[in-house]
Amino acid sequence: MxxxxxxxxxxxxxxxxxxxxxxxxxxxxxxxxxxxxxxxxxxxxxxxxxxxxxxxxxxxxxxxxxxxxxxxSAAATALCQDRAAMAELAVRAGLPFAATRSVDALGAWAAGASLDSPVVVKSRHNRRADLVARAEDTAGLRALARDWPDEPVVVQPFTANSGWDHKLWAIGDRVFAALRRSELSPEGRGPTLPLAELPPGWAELTLRVGEVFALDVYGVDVLATADGAPLIVDVNAFPGIRDQAGAxxxxxxxxxxxxxxx
CATH class of the missing domain: 3.40.50 (Rossmann fold)
Structure with missing residues (x-):
């Protein structure tokens, strides 16, 4: 072949x-x-x-x-490059995805916005060196907007967590997992996580994401909420999946x- x-x-x-x-x-x-x-x-x-x-x-x-x-496929890959479309599909399919608001231009929106709690601001279009940042308050949001005034973004409420993301990956029906420092608190990599140590149902949730997004090789970023429930914050088509035995x-x-x- x-x-x-x-x-x-x-x-x-x-x-x-x-x-x-x-x-x-x-x-x-x-x-x-x-x-x-x-x-x-x-x-x-x-x-x-x-x-x-x-x-x-x-x-x-x-x-x-x-x-x-x-x-x-090209279509599935392109879908994962648009974080607004990603969130819409995930919610429509009943996946536990973070509440996501789409904004056409960060500068214009931030000028009239008022925050009463922290938010995560991400470039709508997933690419290298895109914007992923936490804004603590209105002043922080406007500081971001000064650097990225014309950037289309998505905005998600910040979910309190330990600073560790559960990185879940799938290749076909094989699931891999690791802990990684959040992009919002980048202090280094965490260890590979044996599937037996994942909370119940998280591996099955990962495979469900693949079904919904028509993906064969993909990553799912998941946070554990205060009650331990999974919250998906991003889906990536064909990520690196580094240092995973068997990948x-x-x-x-x-x-x-x-x-x-x-």
């Missing part, structure tokens, strides 16, 4: 390890996401879409149009399962 990796970072640990597992018996090709549309005259049997740039999404749509399976094997197996028969 021929497997294409759509990425601008073929040395990423997860991709490199997966490619090494596949290479002895299968062809593995790195595909530049900026390659001209139609450059692949003979599409591979399956593609892994690790890049989320507009060019990568356009390439993935082109390949899908020619019958090539892409993991994750490359699971990804290699998934690629072969999703590939077209030869």
């Amino acid at each position: 021929r497997v294409g990796l759509i990425t601008d970072d073929p040395g990423h640990p997860l991709l490199a390890a997966t490619a090494a597992l596949l290479a002895p018996a299968h062809g593995v090709q790195v595909v530049d996401p900026a390659a001209p549309l139609g450059a692949a005259r003979d599409p591979a049997d399956v593609y892994l879409l690790k890049s989320h740039t507009p060019a990568a999404l356009a390439l993935a749509r082109d390949l899908e149009g020619r019958g090539a399976p892409v993991v994750n 490359p094997e699971a990804l290699a197996r998934l690629a072969l399962e999703r590939g077209r028969p030869g």
Whole structure:
């Protein structure tokens, strides 16, 4: 089977390890996401879409149009780049997702807003070096707005927590977990979390997210609320999933399962 990796970072640990597992018996090709549309005259049997740039999404749509399976699909990947659409779908599906308000331009909204409790402000469009910050009060919100006046954002109430996020990842039906310092309190990585130590039902919740968002490889950021209930604050298509034993094997197996028969 021929497997294409759509990425601008073929040395990423997860991709490199997966490619090494596949290479002895299968062809593995790195595909530049900026390659001209139609450059692949003979599409591979399956593609892994690790890049989320507009060019990568356009390439993935082109390949899908020619019958090539892409993991994750261009549509599912694009949905996860829009945090407002993400929240809307999650709530509609009954997932425990953080209350999310969409704002067209942070500066104009902050000028008239008044906060009586902290909020988390995130760029609406998920990308590298986007905005993810906590505003304690109205003054803090306006300080953010001075730096990001025209940024479309989503705003979520800040949920009191320990400062640790539960990072849950899925590759097909395999779930992985770890603790990570929140982006709002970045003091370093936490340990891998054995699934047996997850609260009851959280692994099943992770797989439910995949069903709702039509994702095969994804991450779910979850906070434990004061009563221990899970609160989803973000969903990511094809995240890094670093340092998780068994992840490359699971990804290699998934690629072969999703590939077209030869």
